[in-house]
Amino acid sequence: MNNDKKQLSGERSEELLGVLKTRFEKHMERHKGLEWAKIQVKLEANAGQLQTLEEMEITGGEPDVVGLDETTGEYLFYDCSAESPKGRRSICYDHAALESRKEYKPENSAVGMAADMGIEILTEEQYRQLQVLGKFDLKTSSWVQTPANIRKLGGAMFCDRRYDTVFVYHNGAESYYAARGFRGALRV
Structure with a gap:
């Protein structure tokens, strides 16, 4: 991962988390059994990955949670835009x-x-x-x-x-x- 990324401002981080939460709630069929609150805690603890999600969003990917890796405890985000970003x-x-x-x-x-x-x-x-x-x-x-x-x-x-x-x-x-x-x- 590119480590020289700028961090999102606090305001933009909150906006992006709101967008991701809304998408998560709108498409529960993509992540049955997962809870947004736990995902948000992970995102808030890792500004670099939140910045990456911002880049996915900016380029039209509409990232959303599609699963949880039970072995690593990592949440999986895929681009879920209707068409290729x-x-x-x-x-x-x-x-x-x-x-x-x-x-x-x-x-x-x-x-x-x-x-x-x-x-x-x-x-x-x-x-x-x-x-x-x-x-x-x-x-x-x-x-x-x-x-x-x-x-x-x-x-x-x-x-x-x-x-x-x-x-x-x-x-x-x-x-x-x-x-x-x-x-x-x-x-x-």
Whole structure:
């Protein structure tokens, strides 16, 4: 995680906690059995992760709690925006793909943005878990973590939901489209 992030002001922290609480209460189906008060205590104790959630929010991710890791006691936040986060679209997969483009380079890559934000790109498994909680990416698609053997050959994977089914596709890692971004995960 990027350690040189600015901390949120007390006022903005309260505003963000209010946004997260409202979203939590509106979508209880995403986190059955979890209590907001316990999550808020964790968030208030870690300003860096709250700042990361702010960055997820600013880029259109609409982060929400989707579970609790019983082993570590960490809450799992995923981007739960209906479509791939708007502020993270039109980007290729990773830095190597970005550098390989001779012209019309996008501004960034999914892997680079995720690292800068302090989040992980969803894996295919996490993406499928998210789709159990709702219907996401009906018009857009999202890059997902790509296995090294596929990436070594120049490819990258992305997912979307069409015809009430989650599809996994491939593309050249250097490709980018206005309707493709990425979703992230954060442990708090």
